[in-house]
Structures are given as structure tokens and as C-alpha cells.
Amino acid sequence: MARSPKTAGKGRKLSNFLCFAIYSANLAFGRAYKPLLDKVGLTYTQYIALVALSDEDEQTVSALGEKLFLESNTLTPILKKLEQMGLIKRHRDPADERQVRLSLTPAGRRLIEQDLGGSLIEATGLGDDFPVVQKTVSRLRDNLLRATKADD
Template structure:
């Protein structure tokens, strides 16, 4: 059967195997990462998003909710309950900014700072689980970051 001129060269989802979708490779890799992280984070009583928030705070304490949201690519309606759970666990405190009461700052508690020591082994354990070198991981990271930047630009270009 011959393709019509209007569809010649064009491929739709039915014409491409799922294993060839880059978005599926990224998605399923994310799921695989989560399966590796889960038992490691269970020992710390953290979810993966909570762990990412803690890493961001270990790097820079006292950030605003807005700053954390930008770094984690999370909306405030997702981030606020996450921060509240971290606060209930005793890892962070939320306080209104003294200069602008509309701004909420998130700061580590002593327990939150101590948690960094317990989590210090995670990056090495994850690197080992990937089965690739640090250099390869760095190359993949750079490529995925560039891809994310391009995709974000594509979504804002039409807005």
C-alpha cells in the first residue's frame, strides 16, 4: 500500500515503536531511578521530592518557597504540602520574611542539617547503580539539561 502525498515521510505514534520514543526513555529512566532511590530514602524517611528539597536547602539554607519551587520545577500547590511534611518531621522551619510578609523562607533545623550527613552516601550509591562512569553521567546530564531547556523554551514560545 502506497502512502498518500500528504502523509509521505510523516510518521505518527502508531508508526514508531514505543522503545524509540525519547520521552518514554526519559520517563522510564525516571521510574528506574525512583526504584533505586526508594529503599535508600526509606531509611531516611524521605520521599524523592522531599530529598530534592533537602538537597537544595543543604546547598543554600534559608531560601524562599518561590526559589525552591524554581529550582525543583514545582508549583507552590505541590511544594507547600511537601515543605509542611518536612516541617512536621522536624527538618525545616517556615517563617515569614521580615522585610516582606508575603514571602515565606524555609530554613533547616539542626535535625535537617544532621540529615545531610546520613544522606551523604546516596550520590555514590546512585552512581554505582547506574553502571556508568562519572564522565558519562556528566555527559548525559548536560544533554538532558539542554533538552529540558529547549523543551521549556518551546512551551513558552507559544504563550
């Protein structure tokens, strides 16, 4: 899969793999963000987590994980780092001590309101297609996750 149906069977070229297009586009986004995020001392994943946290206060790790498609094994170290940087607060929910509640600090909110990636819209070169591509790729993701979850 991840290759065009049209070329199935032969021409097993990387350029025909959708999975590789996504994989390499993800690397490209990481590199495009790097110089912008370096200025504020954030990594790409930390930045994405921070954006998700700006959605709503007092989210649990699980709830954040559902938004990001990640679990506590990945998130816990990142969240501890963000807390250590003074950008978020973590505390056990008194009503259920198993859960950890997450909230941005004022510093974290200020940082995220800077619209750090704004200058990259033009760099995508997508123009008016931007929202279409965004929706198509999101749909692709949801389809893949549904199919993966279906047969496991």
C-alpha cells in the same frame, strides 16, 4: 516528537520515544532511591527538595520552586511535611509577610550530608559518561521548557 527523527511516520514504537525513555528512567530512579530513602523516612521528592534547600538558607518558596521547576501548589504540602519531620524551618518574612523563608534544621543538614544516593552512581552503569549525560539531559530540559514557554 520524543521519537527519533529517523523513524518518524512509521514504527511508532515506545522504544523510539525519548519522552518515554525519560519518563521510565525517572520511575527507575525513584525505585532505586526507595530502599535508601526508606531508611531515613524520606520520599524521593522530599529528598530532592531537601538537597535544593541545602544550597542556601532563607530561600523563599518561589525561589525554591525555580530551582525545582515546581510551584507552591506542589511545594507547600511537601515543605509542611518536612517541617513536621523537624528537617526544615518555615517562617514568614517580617519584611514581606507574603513570603515564607525556608532553612534546614541541624537535623536536616545532618541527614543531607550523609550522601544518601552515593551508592547509586555505579548502578547507572554510565561510567565516565555520567557527567556528559547529566549535562545533556539538563540541556534537553532547558530547551523543552524554553520552547514550551515561548508559545503559550
